[in-house]
């Protein structure tokens with residue numbers, strides 16, 4: 178019984194060990210074990226009953242009809258009786274009085290045989306037909322256990338045990354037969370012939386001590402199982418007894434019990450889920466499958482708990498399907514809200530795994546883009562708290578500067594560009610370097626750089642040039658120009674007489690020799706005459722007067738005057754004999770007529786002809 182107890186208890190110890198196996202067959206395993214244990218028990222009891230039997234003849238052979246004697250076989254021939262006449266009579270009497278000794282009923286004959294014969298085996302049996310319950314005693318062997326079962330073929334009165342060998346047994350004390358037993362067939366023999374009868378049967382089981390039970394049919398050797406005795410309604414969490422349990426036959430739950438189906442509500446928790454299908458039971462282990470945290474996904478602010486392990490290192494089941502069962506919170510300490518300008522630390526948030534959990538969002542709609550001249554709201558920006566995140570820069574790049582101004586340095590360089598949208602932000606005066614003084618006669622370009630090496634900015638004469646003041650200018654040539662009055666010179670720019678001086682006009686000039694008041698006109702010049710379109714400028718004869726050349730004057734008294742010689746360089750001016758001619762004095766003349774001579778006053782007379790200078794002498 179010890180072995181059986183172990184077989185029952187050992188596996189159940191496994192079932193409760195460590196992590197529950199995830200399968201639905203828990204209860205049916207127990208079922209198998211119960212069945213197996215029952216079979217083991219039956220087997221063991223058969224073995225226990227069989228072993229000691231054959232050596233305890235007499236006591237273990239109930240209903241024996243054979244006379245209680247030991248037989249020595251010797252000196253018998255073919256089909257001769259083995260029993261003495263009185264023993265045979267006793268046997269026949271016994272059988273005649275037994276209700277089962279009938280033709281066709283099975284009877285068992287058993288004995289222990291010793292043979293000292295050296296030559297051959299010997300065959301014995303009851304007479305009738307071909308003989309029945311025939312058995313062979315092997316030669317030279319002691320302690321032979323012999324059991325034969327056969328159907329009765331003769332009536333009691335004719336029954337005889339014979340030697341059925343052809344060669345007679347002549348050796349003295351050749352064969353001893355002891356513990357002889359003849360009785361109706363017992364159930365153990367029936368079961369020998371029908372090996373599986375009543376073994377794997379739900380309704381029938383073998384009777385106890387079958388070797389003591391006479392029988393050769395199932396109803397004789399087996400009994401119907403009673404629910405009450407077999408107690409199959411186990412475990413009680415899955416089955417209850419049928420109403421007629423006490424009288425019902427069977428060994429299985431479906432014969433004896435009412436199944437308990439799992440209640441739907443039983444598994445309703447975060448730790449369990451109902452087994453699929455129709456399952457029997459009334460405990461969580463029977464009806465539910467544990468929910469494994471392995472299958473649960475922690476929500477945002479949580480992380481899976483560390484796995485726990487058993488002493489052998491195998492992971493223990495962590496049962497559950499909620500954050501509190503399977504997860505532990507993540508601290509906001511790990512989140513750096515301030516990494517960007519989009520979030521700020523939420524001091525009251527302690528648990529979380531994301532910016533959303535731990536931080537306060539900074540919305541661009543609460544940020545003002547300033548200065549407005551440099552930034553404007555970025556339409557699609559949502560998160561942020563700074564100009565770069567929330568605003569679009571206004572770039573000077575496309576600003577149109579007023580004339581004389583240019584985009585400041587940086588407005589177009591490097592792609593980023595200068596921020597701004599106003600003149601001041603974007604523009605600067607152009608560099609004097611590029612300014613050309615409007616009138617070089619009034620302005621002189623200043624040096625590019627100012628005193629401190631800084632580029633000079635400006636886009637006008639005043640900024641980039643040094644003025645030339647007329648006050649320091651000489652009016653030359655003086656014949657054409659005359660200085661302006663101090664009043665006029667005030668602030669007047671220029672570097673030429675034309676810019677700085679008043680012109681001199683010929684109309685204000687009197688040619689040399691002219692005395693207008695006395696109606697005297699020059700013999701060398703006559704005044705140039707202005708027209709509506711042209712006024713002569715100057716203050717000299719050359720500028721204002723046409724010369725009167727001697728070459729153009731001819732005397733009406735060519736005999737009295739001789740033209741003065743001309744200087745090629747400087748033509749002789751004049752329009753009178755005095756200016757253009759030398760006097761021809763008669764005193765220099767030589768009379769040509771023969772009868773004439775120079776006049777007395779020839780020295781005062783002008784002429785070069787005889788007529789003018791000569792006279793007949795008186």
Ligand SMILES: *C1O[C@H](CO)[C@@H](O)[C@H](O)[C@H]1NC(C)=O
Nearest residue numbers: 691692693694695696697698
């Ligand atoms: C000068 O001559 C003009 C005419 O040629 C005459 O009208 C004028 O009276 C004269 N003047 C004098 C001062 O002789």
Ligand SMILES: *[C@@H]1O[C@H](CO)[C@@H](O)[C@H](O)[C@H]1NC(C)=O
Nearest residue numbers: 245246247248353354355356
């Ligand atoms: C038969 O023999 C056995 C041993 O072989 C002995 O124990 C028994 O007493 C004998 N029976 C009779 C009736 O002599």
Ligand SMILES: *[C@@H]1O[C@H](CO)[C@@H](O)[C@H](O)[C@H]1NC(C)=O
Nearest residue numbers: 523525526527534536537538
């Ligand atoms: C800060 O965190 C607390 C706790 O998580 C939360 O209730 C609150 O709404 C958060 N504040 C802001 C402005 O998001």
